[in-house]
Amino acid sequence: MKKLEIDPKAKGLIFDLDGTLADTMPVHxxxxxxxxxxxxxxxxxxxxxxxxxxxxxxxxxxxxxxxxTSLNAEEVGHEKEAEYERMMHEMKPIEPVIDLLKRYHGKLPIAVGTGGYNRLAWKTLEIIGLKDYIEILVSANDVQNSKPHPETFLRCAEQMGVAPADCQVFEDGEPGMIAARKAGMIATLVTDYYDVFKA
Structure with missing residues (x-):
């Protein structure tokens, strides 16, 4: 399998969380x-x-x-998150992506931009041993518009103090790839670098 690298033009790195740093997709x-x-x-x-x-x-x-159907989205959404939290210890770290993040930690600004909720995102980072590596985290709690809207990644860029065109985004999902491209960022699909959850 090829090695994950950063783009020579990248001055800031943004990582999605679920399916990019943590193999949480099967658990979700x-x-x-x-x-x-x-x-x-x-x-x-x-x-x-x-x-x-x-x-x-x-x-x-x-x-x-x-x-x-006419499920109460708020209620059922939170029910699902509670079920996920009960099982989240089963997730595995995605080593090639984590290795890359650790390699550039302290050398380039790094942020996590996730569609997940803040508290669970920090818990995920703790489970996969990255809590001390991340200072900037933009979650569903911090934005009005979730992916595929670019707001999540634009906020990451803003907090890192890096122009969007100089940010490289690492993603596993199509909504996230669209969001990165709409933000004018370098979009990298990480699923080429590990065995992915398949339909």
């Missing part, structure tokens, strides 16, 4: 299946992957649209 998927199954919804891996990086409440809103 099972949490969604457990909760949605109670409401009679057979949630497919294909749809789950299409919504990678979208916060839980918005995911439930999308599920209502697709499945013609």
């Amino acid at each position: 998927f099972v949490a969604y299946q457990n909760i949605l199954g109670k409401y009679g919804i057979d949630y497919s891996a294909k749809m789950f992957l299409a919504l990678a990086g979208v916060p839980a409440v918005e995911t439930i809103e999308k599920i209502n649209e697709v499945y013609g």
Whole structure:
């Protein structure tokens, strides 16, 4: 497998969290299946992957649209997050991406831009041993518009003090890749560098 490298033009690095630094996707998927199954919804891996990086409440809103259901998005979204938290110790670190982050720690500004919620994002960083490496974290709690809107990554750039064009984003999901490109950043898909969760 090829080695993950930074772009020579990059002056700041932004990492997505779920599926990029932490292999949480299988855990998130099972949490969604457990909760949605109670409401009679057979949630497919294909749809789950299409919504990678979208916060839980918005995911439930999308599920209502697709499945013609009327779940309380706020309630079910938080139910799913609670189920995920119960299982999150099962996640694994994604070594090639973490190695890259550690290599540039202290050399370039680094931020994490996630569609997850703040408290769980910090807990994830703790589980994978990165809590002390990250100072800037922009989560779903900090933005009005989640990915594929560029707001998450633009806020990261702003907090790092780096122009968007000089930021390299590492992502695993299509919404995040779109957000990085809309922000005018260098977008790098990390799923070429490890065995990924598949539909």
